[in-house]
Amino acid sequence: MRAPPLFVAAAAACVTAGAAQAHHSFAVYFDPSKDVSITGKVTEFRFTNPHGTIVLEVTDAQGRTREWRAETNAPVVLQRRGWTRASVRPGDVLTIDGWASRDGKPYIRLRRAVHQDGRLVGTAPFGEADQS
Amino acid sequence: MRSIAVVAAAALVWALPAAAQPNLEGFWNLDFEQGQAPADMLAKLPSDTVVIEDTGVVEFPEGEYGGLKLKPDALAKAQAWKPDDEMALSRVCLPPSIVYAIQGPFPFEVHQTPELIVFKYEYFDQVRLIHMDGRDHPPAEAPYSKMGHSVGRWEGDDLIVETTHIAPSTITNNGLDHSDKIRMVERYRLSPDGNGLLAIQWFEDPEVLDNTGARFIQWTKQPGQYVYPYECDPAFALEYQAAGEGGE
Numbered sequence: 059m060r061a062p063p064l065f066v067a068a069a070a071a072c073v074t075a076g077a078a079q080a081h082h083s084f085a086v087y088f089d090p091s092k093d094v095s096i097t098g099k100v101t102e103f104r105f106t107n108p109h110g111t112i113v114l115e116v117t118d119a120q121g122r123t124r125e126w127r128a129e130t131n132a133p134v135v136l137q138r139r140g141w142t143r144a145s146v147r148p149g150d151v152l153t154i155d156g157w158a159s160r161d162g163k164p165y166i167r168l169r170r171a172v173h174q175d176g177r178l179v180g181t182a183p184f185g186e187a188d189q190s
Numbered sequence: 191m192r193s194i195a196v197v198a199a200a201a202l203v204w205a206l207p208a209a210a211q212p213n214l215e216g217f218w219n220l221d222f223e224q225g226q227a228p229a230d231m232l233a234k235l236p237s238d239t240v241v242i243e244d245t246g247v248v249e250f251p252e253g254e255y256g257g258l259k260l261k262p263d264a265l266a267k268a269q270a271w272k273p274d275d276e277m278a279l280s281r282v283c284l285p286p287s288i289v290y291a292i293q294g295p296f297p298f299e300v301h302q303t304p305e306l307i308v309f310k311y312e313y314f315d316q317v318r319l320i321h322m323d324g325r326d327h328p329p330a331e332a333p334y335s336k337m338g339h340s341v342g343r344w345e346g347d348d349l350i351v352e353t354t355h356i357a358p359s360t361i362t363n364n365g366l367d368h369s370d371k372i373r374m375v376e377r378y379r380l381s382p383d384g385n386g387l388l389a390i391q392w393f394e395d396p397e398v399l400d401n402t403g404a405r406f407i408q409w410t411k412q413p414g415q416y417v418y419p420y421e422c423d424p425a426f427a428l429e430y431q432a433a434g435e436g437g438e
Binding site (some may be wrong): 084106107109128134135159165 | 249295364419423432
């Protein structure tokens with residue numbers, strides 16, 4: 059018997075209005091018109107500039123697991139939004155919303171991250187008028 | 191007694207101009223809703239200048255340069271640029287020059303004396319000295335750096351800063367690079383209430399551009415804050431490279 063998937067990935071592409079966010083060539087690397095949402099178990103959290111990285115194991119509806127990476131704003135910016143090195147730990151289950159990588163990699167730019175119990179990571183998500 | 195009076199008067203005259211200058215000290219954070227540049231600031235720009243609109247959160251995609259006219263060699267180089275080239279251990283922590291960094295969405299601190307103004311940027315831990323003592327730029331063979339060599343002067347209540355000796359780097363973060371011949375002139379002005387800082391950044395690079403460029407940039411003072419250490423970690427590049435290599 060196959061175990062039911064613990065983590066369901068819902069990677070949906072939809073059009074958002076002007077979700078431009080920038081710093082290190084956001085416009086070059088990410089598609090502001092493609093929203094992506096993933097849910098998975100954290101295996102690594104790197105909290106260093108120029109960008110933090112959250113690595114997750116994401117299991118889709120068919121039970122296939124794939125490794126995804128979510129690039130965050132610069133930690134100097136995250137600190138002003140209430141993030142710390144301890145905000146995310148390996149083993150945490152997160153749902154991350156963000157923008158899709160233009161090259162099709164399992165790599166997204168994080169808009170917001172939410173714990174399994176509904177707690178937002180940090181004090182506010184990142185939106186159109188945000189710094190990197 | 192007379193000599194004492196003369197010395198005292200001279201000291202007073204010396205002190206007056208410095209005391210009368212605007213005080214730019216403080217922590218300044220970029221305004222993410224950039225307003226309109228004052229007309230008189232724009233009017234001082236040379237006629238061949240294009241004001242590029244990529245300040246702060248806005249960035250140009252590949253192939254867009256905001257109206258800057260690239261010389262053929264610069265255009266060919268920009269068109270050959272590939273984003274993945276930047277995501278390498280050897281490149282991801284190279285700081286951009288002040289030409290691009292000045293408009294980025296990171297704060298900076300200003301520390302001001304009559305002879306020297308220091309801009310301490312959060313972005314890549316860069317520090318910039320603006321010499322206000324009347325000195326000129328060093329000779330052409332002097333070192334070039336990402337912050338360049340800056341001299342400043344007051345023009346009424348505006349601070350004018352001219353920068354040369356800037357090492358080659360990006361202009362728009364999408365493949366358009368400037369040469370070490372770039373010259374940048376900034377005009378800074380406090381808002382009437384003193385809580386805003388406005389700037390026009392102008393630059394010319396005869397080796398790369400057929401016209402000249404400018405940006406309008408606004409910051410807001412946020413008392414009690416400080417810039418954080420940036421301490422760039424190049425291992426970030428490995429994360430990008432590893433994406434897609436994980437098992438499925």
